[in-house]
Amino acid sequence: MQELTRLQNERVILMGNEAIVRGALESGVQFVSTYPGTPASEIGNLFSEIAKNNDSIYFEFSTNEKTALEAAIGASFSGLKCLVAMKNFGMNVALESLIPFGYTGSKGATVIIVADDPSCHSSAQSEENSRGFAYLSHIPVLEPSDAQECLEFVRLGFQISKRFHLPVIVRTTTRVAHQKAVVQTSGLPKVRPSDAEFIKDKHRFVTMPPRVMEMHQELLDKISIIKLFVEDSDVNYVYGDLSTNTNTKRAGIITSGVAYLHVLEALRMLGKDVPVLKLGFFYPLPEQKIKDFIKPLKKVLIVEELDPYLEKEVAALAKSANPKLVIYGKNILPETGEMNPEIVAGAVAAVVRKKYVVPQSMVEGVKHFPRFCSGAATCPYWRVFAAIKKAVPENTVFGGDIGCYMIAALPPHNLYDYMFCMGSSIGIGHGIAKATNGQQKVVTLIGDGTFFHSGIEALLNAVYNQSNLLAIIVDNRITAMTGHQPNPGMGKAAETDAAPEIKIEEVARALGVKNIKIVDPVDGFDELVTSIQEYYPKNEISVIIAKRICALLEKRQKQ
Amino acid sequence: MDKTFNIVISGVGGQGLVTLLKIISQAAFDEGFDVKTSELHGLSQRGGSVEVYIRFGEQVFSPMVPKGQANLIIALEQQEVLNGAQFASKKSIFLINKYQTPTLAVDVGLDEIKQRLADVSKKVFVIPASEICQKKLGNEVVSGIYLLGYAVRKKYLPLPMKSLEEAIKKTMPEKFWELNLKALHLSKT
Numbered sequence: 001m002q003e004l005t006r007l008q009n010e011r012v013i014l015m016g017n018e019a020i021v022r023g024a025l026e027s028g029v030q031f032v033s034t035y036p037g038t039p040a041s042e043i044g045n046l047f048s049e050i051a052k053n054n055d056s057i058y059f060e061f062s063t064n065e066k067t068a069l070e071a072a073i074g075a076s077f078s079g080l081k082c083l084v085a086m087k088n089f090g091m092n093v094a095l096e097s098l099i100p101f102g103y104t105g106s107k108g109a110t111v112i113i114v115a116d117d118p119s120c121h122s123s124a125q126s127e128e129n130s131r132g133f134a135y136l137s138h139i140p141v142l143e144p145s146d147a148q149e150c151l152e153f154v155r156l157g158f159q160i161s162k163r164f165h166l167p168v169i170v171r172t173t174t175r176v177a178h179q180k181a182v183v184q185t186s187g188l189p190k191v192r193p194s195d196a197e198f199i200k201d202k203h204r205f206v207t208m209p210p211r212v213m214e215m216h217q218e219l220l221d222k223i224s225i226i227k228l229f230v231e232d233s234d235v236n237y238v239y240g241d242l243s244t245n246t247n248t249k250r251a252g253i254i255t256s257g258v259a260y261l262h263v264l265e266a267l268r269m270l271g272k273d274v275p276v277l278k279l280g281f282f283y284p285l286p287e288q289k290i291k292d293f294i295k296p297l298k299k300v301l302i303v304e305e306l307d308p309y310l311e312k313e314v315a316a317l318a319k320s321a322n323p324k325l326v327i328y329g330k331n332i333l334p335e336t337g338e339m340n341p342e343i344v345a346g347a348v349a350a351v352v353r354k355k356y357v358v359p360q361s362m363v364e365g366v367k368h369f370p371r372f373c374s375g376a377a378t379c380p381y382w383r384v385f386a387a388i389k390k391a392v393p394e395n396t397v398f399g400g401d402i403g404c405y406m407i408a409a410l411p412p413h414n415l416y417d418y419m420f421c422m423g424s425s426i427g428i429g430h431g432i433a434k435a436t437n438g439q440q441k442v443v444t445l446i447g448d449g450t451f452f453h454s455g456i457e458a459l460l461n462a463v464y465n466q467s468n469l470l471a472i473i474v475d476n477r478i479t480a481m482t483g484h485q486p487n488p489g490m491g492k493a494a495e496t497d498a499a500p501e502i503k504i505e506e507v508a509r510a511l512g513v514k515n516i517k518i519v520d521p522v523d524g525f526d527e528l529v530t531s532i533q534e535y536y537p538k539n540e541i542s543v544i545i546a547k548r549i550c551a552l553l554e555k556r557q558k559q
Numbered sequence: 560m561d562k563t564f565n566i567v568i569s570g571v572g573g574q575g576l577v578t579l580l581k582i583i584s585q586a587a588f589d590e591g592f593d594v595k596t597s598e599l600h601g602l603s604q605r606g607g608s609v610e611v612y613i614r615f616g617e618q619v620f621s622p623m624v625p626k627g628q629a630n631l632i633i634a635l636e637q638q639e640v641l642n643g644a645q646f647a648s649k650k651s652i653f654l655i656n657k658y659q660t661p662t663l664a665v666d667v668g669l670d671e672i673k674q675r676l677a678d679v680s681k682k683v684f685v686i687p688a689s690e691i692c693q694k695k696l697g698n699e700v701v702s703g704i705y706l707l708g709y710a711v712r713k714k715y716l717p718l719p720m721k722s723l724e725e726a727i728k729k730t731m732p733e734k735f736w737e738l739n740l741k742a743l744h745l746s747k748t
């Protein structure tokens with residue numbers, strides 16, 4: 001992985017996330033913070049290696065996305081070039097700080113990577129579309145389509161941020177972040193070890209009324225200036241030729257992100273030549289360019305994944321630019337799930353009136369459910385769930401959380417009765433326990449990583465407001481699901497093997513939990529069963545820490 | 560018209576699909592082709608169904624193989640071929656590793672699999688790659704590499720063996736070269 005730092009001007013195959021890292025390196029990034037989440041995790045994993053041997057780049061795995069963003073905001077205020085990376089749900093956690101960051105703006109240029117996952121290949125909870133954050137925050141959003149653009153858009157993001165003193169979001173999706181393609185790299189700048197200084201500037205960094213209202217206006221003023229920049233930017237361009245557009249009854253296509261690549265593929269499949277307006281900026285949009293594009297058209301097809309944001313914008317612009325324009329979009333394309341070449345070909349064919357049958361396979365597929373590791377490295381969670389099954393009645397309400405243990409929602413376990421987002425097993429369990437006057441017993445499961453991310457707050461609420469749930473914390477000594485990143489319980493951090501080890505039992509005790517046990521679910525299986533049985537009837541909150549190292553990690557440590 | 564070569568590899572998480580993808584895409588790139596691939600990470604790593612796409616040719620647009628356009632479908636787990644088959648045409652070549660892990664739902668036997676594929680393509684080959692690798696090399700993790708070597712030797716994959724050997728060296732740490740190169744050539748012996 002060190003190869004990323006050794007590349008010169010070369011053509012190589014890179015994954016989208018690798019290209020993002022390379023783009024940040026080419027921009028001279030100095031401060032990188034992240035919280036892992038698929039499909040963004042490789043960015044942090046790569047930087048954790050790169051920063052080890054590099055005294056001009058600071059890197060940390062923060063404890064959650066909010067602290068990751070806040071760390072970068074502090075570094076930006078101190079003048080450093082910053083990169084923050086997270087998956088879509090992470091932005092919800094960080095949102096509280098994202099919005100004022102638009103108001104203050106950045107000092108050191110700052111790029112925020114947010115990775116969406118249409119079709120939920122590696123996400124639970126929702127098919128969140130992070131483009132919506134543009135409307136909430138007024139922070140510019142770029143949408144790369146391929147690995148080359150991942151590199152270039154990160155560089156462009158840093159340039160825009162430097163010039164306009166605003167952070168820039170680069171939004172990817174699974175098929176961009178985890179796409180490998182040919183990428184042209186450039187050389188790396190010389191970055192000196194940081195001599196950052198926080199120079200006091202209360203006018204700029206303190207958001208309080210009445211100043212905050214001025215800041216709001218300043219942000220909108222910045223965006224009006226950036227709009228001019230966006231109109232001229234060559235990352236919004238027309239592919240194909242409007243003048244040769246005779247055999248397609250004056251149709252056009254507007255698209256962005258990976259959908260652009262599906263559009264080109266679809267046009268090739270159909271043997272059609274339709275002009276395509278490819279948008280690199282999602283926010284702000286090049287409104288004049290869009291108007292010029294749609295003006296001569298009779299019909300336009302908007303191809304975008306998930307919500308019809310672009311479609312609504314185009315419809316609004318068409319009112320003045322071309323009121324008779326027929327707009328196709330979500331009326332013939334799905335609003336859920338990712339797109340692919342055939343879906344897009346079907347829509348293009350309908351618009352240009354060409355016969356095309358979306359190929360349907362007659363073969364019935366299969367589904368292998370993900371499972372806990374077994375064999376040479378058998379996951380300790382098997383024993384946790386066996387113990388629970390043995391110890392508590394079936395009518396117990398089981399709350400699940402986010403980590404490898406969520407697999408217990410699937411066959412053969414089919415355990416959980418509710419599952420939401422990180423930390424919520426305890427938060428929602430508390431509400432059920434209170435609503436039912438403690439009559440319906442709630443048992444929740446949460447991992448060490450997720451406990452540190454956002455379980456602590458929920459446990460605090462459950463103690464403070466006195467519910468009787470039993471929280472089982474499955475402590476496998478690592479954040480496993482996202483690819484083995486360190487967390488505060490391990491005594492390790494990104495750049496050091498000597499971080500303070502935060503003990504879950506001490507945290508729980510400090511929060512006021514009185515019933516706490518630590519049990520090894522493999523060697524102490526019987527004790528785990530009796531501990532659950534002992535705490536189950538209690539009319540106050542209890543915590544059992546089922547502590548046993550992830551079997552894969554153990555195997556790797558031995559190798 | 561479109562001469563992109565399309566590969567779908569299906570299997571379950573942990574079988575080394577991403578390693579195969581890396582080797583094939585590096586080899587195709589070294590042969591001067593444009594390349595695009597797509598892979599999945601995360602939940603799918605833990606024994607769940609996964610499929611990856613590799614496309615190479617003069618100019619490749621989408622990272623996803625369009626349905627009906629797969630030239631080569633490799634299944635590292637036999638039932639998973641039914642997912643790979645979603646991308647098949649009458650001309651697709653199927654290489655199926657004779658190896659089964661339970662789905663934890665309804666399992667499909669090999670006879671039933673063959674029957675379901677009978678109408679799809681005539682070129683369906685079931686190869687006991689896991690068993691051969693385990694017996695001859697003491698390690699079944701390289702069964703995908705074995706199938707890759709098989710595909711190249713039979714000209715089902717239009718890339719020279721030499722560039723796959725080089726790609727193995729470029730994409731893997733040196734300590735794994737010997738085992739993987741052996742697996743690549745094993746089907747010849």
Ligand SMILES: Cc1ncc(C[n+]2csc(CCOP(=O)(O)OP(=O)(O)O)c2C)c(N)n1
Pocket residue numbers: 035036037038065087089090093402403404405422446447448449450451476478479480481482
């Ligand atoms: C807000 C948010 N950030 C990140 C993720 C990605 N993610 C999924 S599981 C997980 C961590 C799980 O760690 P842990 O609780 O220790 O469980 P383990 O996988 O080790 O069993 C993360 C960070 C997410 N789903 N939501």
